[in-house]
Amino acid sequence: MADPGQHGGNVLETALKLGIDANSLTDFSANINPLGMPARLREALAAQLALAERYPDPLYRRLHQRLARHHGCPESWILAGNGATELIFDLACLLRQKTVLLLTPGFAEYRRALQWMECRIVDYPLAEQDDFRPDHRLLSALRPGIHALFLCTPNNPTGQLIEPDLLLAIARRCKEQNILLVIDEAFMDFIPDAVGMIPELGHWPNIFVLRSLTKFYAIPGLRLGYLVSGNSQGMQQLRSRRPPWTINAFAALAGEMVLDDREYQQRTRQWLREEQSYLQAGLQSLPEIKIWRPAANYIFLRCLRQGFDLQTALLDYRLLIRSCGNYPGLTADYYRLAVRGHEENRRLLDAMTRIFSHG
Numbered sequence: 412m413a414d415p416g417q418h419g420g421n422v423l424e425t426a427l428k429l430g431i432d433a434n435s436l437t438d439f440s441a442n443i444n445p446l447g448m449p450a451r452l453r454e455a456l457a458a459q460l461a462l463a464e465r466y467p468d469p470l471y472r473r474l475h476q477r478l479a480r481h482h483g484c485p486e487s488w489i490l491a492g493n494g495a496t497e498l499i500f501d502l503a504c505l506l507r508q509k510t511v512l513l514l515t516p517g518f519a520e521y522r523r524a525l526q527w528m529e530c531r532i533v534d535y536p537l538a539e540q541d542d543f544r545p546d547h548r549l550l551s552a553l554r555p556g557i558h559a560l561f562l563c564t565p566n567n568p569t570g571q572l573i574e575p576d577l578l579l580a581i582a583r584r585c586k587e588q589n590i591l592l593v594i595d596e597a598f599m600d601f602i603p604d605a606v607g608m609i610p611e612l613g614h615w616p617n618i619f620v621l622r623s624l625t626k627f628y629a630i631p632g633l634r635l636g637y638l639v640s641g642n643s644q645g646m647q648q649l650r651s652r653r654p655p656w657t658i659n660a661f662a663a664l665a666g667e668m669v670l671d672d673r674e675y676q677q678r679t680r681q682w683l684r685e686e687q688s689y690l691q692a693g694l695q696s697l698p699e700i701k702i703w704r705p706a707a708n709y710i711f712l713r714c715l716r717q718g719f720d721l722q723t724a725l726l727d728y729r730l731l732i733r734s735c736g737n738y739p740g741l742t743a744d745y746y747r748l749a750v751r752g753h754e755e756n757r758r759l760l761d762a763m764t765r766i767f768s769h770g
């Protein structure tokens with residue numbers, strides 16, 4: 412199994428390699444809301460440190476109720492976890508030694524979790540000429556012998572959404588073929604007015620939707636994600652296998668609070684609207700860069716200057732972007748960068764302009 416250090420956000424490792432202070436790096440490699448956690452949450456955490464002195468409710472009833480109310484679904488459809496990552500590993504346990512279709516490039520933890528459970532992985536490569544978007548040809552790959560499909564929308568690292576019609580056609584095909592469909596919507600909250608697949612789940616007991624609160628609410632160190640599905644047997648199996656208390660009391664409190672914070676949600680969407688287009692326009696003006704239209708808070712790009720290591724060049728400016736060279740299906744020419752605050756985005760564009768002006 413590949414090591415777990417292959418993600419963005421590994422500022423410490425980069426700093427150790429370079430022999431510099433980790434605090435001197437600006438991290439564009441992890442896609443976290445730069446507004447920081449909601450102020451109301453920060454205050455509540457500080458005020459309720461005593462929560463650490465008690466065991467959390469092992470059933471996380473309040474948290475599950477709140478998430479169910481948010482999505483207008485029964486509480487039994489929700490299972491919270493210590494980040495969406497923990498739930499990916501839980502799902503993999505349901506799929507032990509089964510055959511699973513993965514789209515490449517895609518989020519690395521599906522593969523790690525499935526390999527751990529000795530699954531057979533069938534890769535479905537997405538092509539650059541299709542802008543790394545799946546189309547109806549994917550349906551013919553959903554054939555007997557495939558037990559599960561993992562999809563991510565918007566996809567990480569490409570930032571591309573799956574068309575709603577195609578998603579429904581995939582869901583239908585999976586249902587006919589008895590294929591379990593996992594739809595990872597970790598970044599869906601960043602997309603204004605997007606509701607994702609959860610409202611449709613009543614028709615699709617073969618679907619499990621993954622959500623994460625760590626990115627939008629800037630709590631990757633606190634950790635919280637959840638799974639939504641009307642598959643009562645599958646959910647029961649997942650629930651019965653879970654070790655108790657894997658969600659710490661502060662993360663559970665966060666989940667009970669943040670969904671009500673309309674002001675934070677609006678500020679986030681406003682920041683993203685402005686900064687996504689600022690960064691996008693700046694990058695588009697660089698002839699050495701090809702970018703793909705982002706759906707969420709990160710931008711996928713290709714450096715067209717042959718053999719050039721853009722990540723290393725930007726480290727001279729203490730800016731860390733995600734190299735996508737270790738994604739199956741990509742090469743070292745591809746990168747992903749997070750949309751950050753205006754000043755940081757400006758610094759990034761300035762640095763890139765300087766780097767490319769050096770011929």
Ligand SMILES: Cc1ncc(COP(=O)(O)O)c(C=O)c1O
Binds near residue numbers: 495518595624635636
């Ligand atoms: C597509 C995708 N799914 C799930 C996760 C895991 O998120 P969490 O922090 O909730 O474990 C990530 C994290 O980067 C991700 O990019």
